[in-house]
Amino acid sequence: MPYVNIKITREGGPDGLGPSAEEKACLIAGVTDLLQDVLGKKPATTFVVIDEVDLENWGIGGLPVEEYRKAIS
Amino acid sequence: MPYVNIKITREGGPDGLGPSAEEKACLIAGVTDLLQDVLGKKPATTFVVIDEVDLENWGIGGLPVEEYRKAIS
Amino acid sequence: MPYVNIKITREGGPDGLGPSAEEKACLIAGVTDLLQDVLGKKPATTFVVIDEVDLENWGIGGLPVEEYRKAIS
Amino acid sequence: MPYVNIKITREGGPDGLGPSAEEKACLIAGVTDLLQDVLGKKPATTFVVIDEVDLENWGIGGLPVEEYRKAIS
Amino acid sequence: MPYVNIKITREGGPDGLGPSAEEKACLIAGVTDLLQDVLGKKPATTFVVIDEVDLENWGIGGLPVEEYRKAIS
């Protein structure tokens, strides 16, 4: 009965505001399959929760992610 | 000094957009009481954080939750 | 299909090393009942995960919890 | 390669709706520096994710935070 | 720069005490590939953290997982 939490930045997707429902469904299906294939975990008791995080709320390299990308580009 | 995180789908409640403030207050009170009753934890240092998750961001059975409900019904 | 994570300090219980299996079963039952009573969530898809945290890994008031308790006593 | 998650209530800041982008950038910089200073962790692989939580979704003392503040004031 | 947290029960694997290092490496590779395939996320900034949870600390159906399995079998 795994629980998987995927945190990603809210960007990209059809309107630039985050992944589409189809993309998120692919993540859910893919992670659930992986846990079944590798560890034999049952899909019926596998939870996947996706959190989309605003760019200004995600830091890397000591900077908000957009500034970080500018800094390293 | 417990920390409790409750993740639920954003649905139901008075307008179908998630639990009401009253329902969330009941969850906060109930969990805090439980930790005091079972383990003697002080309410003043018990935190409860409720996350409401969009239906398309919650997966079970390898499917987003709404598709899962249709599939098993 | 709620997911609840309860974080508590690893202390107390029968041998001072954390809550007993019975106490943890009470937390699991109590939280699951609460979510069913308040929001009508089904127990079969309610997950509860308890994390026990070493005292030196939990801070409050800017201090590890044992030092904090000495400081305020 | 640390991962830091900071959860705060969504309040204060320039418009009362939460911390400003500048304040969040200060948190990101400060936590990243701290991990480098204390443990030698590289900023390039330090992630910081800030979650802003609605006041009615945060409980302390068995009450939603606004009611708690009234109760203790 | 995704962050993925996988929580599983500590069981199974070569000695019954949880998945092997090889199995965990498969989870890490699989999730990282999935995020690259579906959303174009770079592996170099994809973190995967696996938490193994003692059976008595995981509840489902209002029961610790071992009791739950007995109850439904």
Add this chain to the structure above:
Amino acid sequence: MPYVNIKITREGGPDGLGPSAEEKACLIAGVTDLLQDVLGKKPATTFVVIDEVDLENWGIGGLPVEEYRKAIS
């Protein structure tokens, strides 16, 4: 009333098995000060929880962290 969770790999420190209690106390003090300085958050209601994660349970670049370090060195 912030809640901060710091996840780091279990390595380094006095015996190679993770940061010392003193180092963890520095993290707790530093994060608490930062939240007070930047956002005016009270230390008495600031929780910091440190999770130390085994190297084989932390992935980056699609590999467990030790293999990743070998691969990029």
